[in-house]
Amino acid sequence: MDKARIPVKLHRRVCLVQTEDAVLAEELLARKKLAQDIVGRLTDRVLLVRPGRSDAVIQELQSMGHTPSVVASP
């Protein structure tokens, strides 16, 4: 590896929800049941989910009528 190493801080096994736009993120945060499992907002389109609550969040998104794409490593 002849290129310089890039300094980075790694956050492993994080659960995130990324939305198409900020309005959709707001819509999700307005859902009380979902908001309980959201611990923060990384950007206006990226929500940080409480550890261990990914299944509950996916289920709640589906019950809201969304069909989230679940991006998991193979």
Added chain:
Amino acid sequence: MQQALKRYDAALLRAVGGKLFKPRSQWPVDELIARSLAAINNVAVVDRRLRESEQASRRLLAVIGHSRQPRWRVGNLVEALQMLGEDDGVRPILDLLHAGLLYPELPAGASRLRDFKQWLAHAGTAAPVVFAHPAVTARAVGEKLGLPALIADHGSLVAREADGLEWPLRIAVLWQRVKDVPLRRTQQGDFFKRDWERLTADGLLNAPLADGFAELPDLPWLLASLAEIEGALRSAETELQEASLPSSWQEGLLPALESLWAALPWLDGWGPQHGRRIGPDAGSANPYPSAYLLSLLLLSQLPDGAWAEPAAIAKWIEERHPYWNTKPQALAVGAISPSRETTGPSANSGLDVFLLGVAHQLRLVEVGNAADGQCLVRLTAVGRWLLGIGDPPPLPQGFPQTLLVQPNLEIVAYRQGLTPGLIADLSQLAAWKSLGPACTLQLQPETVYGALQSGQTFETIRQTLERHAVRELPAAVIDSLRTWSNKRERIAVYPSGTLFEFATPEDLNEALARRLPLTRLADRWAVAAGDSQIDFRHFRLTGTRDYALPPERCVEVGEDGVTLSVDLARSDLLVESELQRFAELAGGTNLNGRRQYRLTPTSLTAARDSGVTVRALDDWFMQRAGQPLSAAGRLLLTGGLLPAAEARRQLVLHVPTPDFADGLLQWPGTRGLILARLGPTALAIAEENVEALRKVLQTFGVGISG
């Protein structure tokens, strides 16, 4: 095979190698194994060894070859040999093991194998399994088995051959059912009552077989067993869950049927006579693998154009198979004694049901109706090919355009154009509604979502439908597919992602320029689905945080009790989100890799109003700072809830030493004259008590000045 040979004791390996390829010198073990492998792949050597073997051994290898399943339980092979007229079914197996033409399947962790007979005798409760190399069994196929031709004289009949799609279709339906709700299993291996009732009440799973000549008991159980062997379902703890539909289906009808045929020797959970078979001995005492194979080998003895009665085939086997024939047999060794009917001499094996039901739908046999209404059977071209006694039959080309996709999102699939591959593709994206000459499916948001989730895209789904549709896809269908696909792309969830926090936007750009599989989230943030695909040689880690582990201590509380400094190298994303609930960022300054927050009356009042309690904050501070909420913080959080503070004037008596103050508070003569202790040497007294105190103190020579 190599793994098995490596487990042999050196002396046993030398003995086996000596018979297999007759080494000329004392080779090391690795060399012996390598030469054994080479010998097995040498047709001339294999043929020579087969010629040297006894007829019973050659027949056994031929039987294994006909089955297309190299792995067999020893007990089932013993049964097959006994039906072929060998009283001692074990000896040929031992001979083949010694000759290096058959190998034992040894459990992981077992000690080195010294003696085959000992292994058979001490195999424990698990039925011992052997396997043969296909290169050997292929050479043995063709050996005369000495079976009779049980010809039924019924003149010429019209043959009815199944299309071979019934099992793939039903397995696909079951796969969809299990995908929706997994099947729970009891410790005995049965399904939970509710799940079994769900299967037995399912109209599609239990619908009569197309072109069926026999009713199969517990059909859903048969399907579940087949699907599990085929890998379409998988056991996960106490559940049977959906897996991937077999890859052989994409290769065409013949590979799909071949895979199902090879699955039959391991179909322990179901029998044609009583349906589902449950319990610990369902596998070890299963007579059907050998019976199924022999019934078809009997059919292979028929001359061209001849038919046989299924009942006659079943009767021939029942008279010779040790499970149904109560005549004493030569005893086998240890755990490999053949299966035996224990419930009484019931001679009904149900093999006629197998031939007319399972084998017919597998396209192994075709059925002819005699004038008296009796069904007769004979092998099809596919059956002869599967048994290894015929060439692959040329199958009629299906109709590529076989789907009628309707605007109401219903798909009509004409059966003559279906293939196992298309069945698998359709099962991914639409729900099966009916089976028949024209099957129907329904496109639904959930099914399309499932297809997208499994890696398909709007384009691949559309192409699948367009490639097989008899006419152009209706606009409504394309619109629905596009809407559902777009909707799915609106939200992405990373359940266990790896988040990269770069120091600068330029660093992130550099990482992306190196084609690392990252998705940009913001100017300094990128995410990957996991870290298994990441080449970490590109990075210098300034910190790592695993969110599946308990929170780490990364906050220091200042002496003032309200300044909180976050160690950015050890902190995580959660800590700052959590801090923002009850503290304010102190000017956004970063000092020596630390970020400061401050507890303020405003921040803590807001926290209290949003439901944050002292206990919750205590817990948070213990986790993150290693100490409870500071007194100052507690004051700011709860001070407003306490009674108002009182300001008043007081006369303070200062005494020379703390002991002096202790004495005044303890001695009954002065105790009642003191209001409170304000400090080690300071006491509050009421003005009206000053004179009384002065007098009391004078009695032992102490004065009060001022």
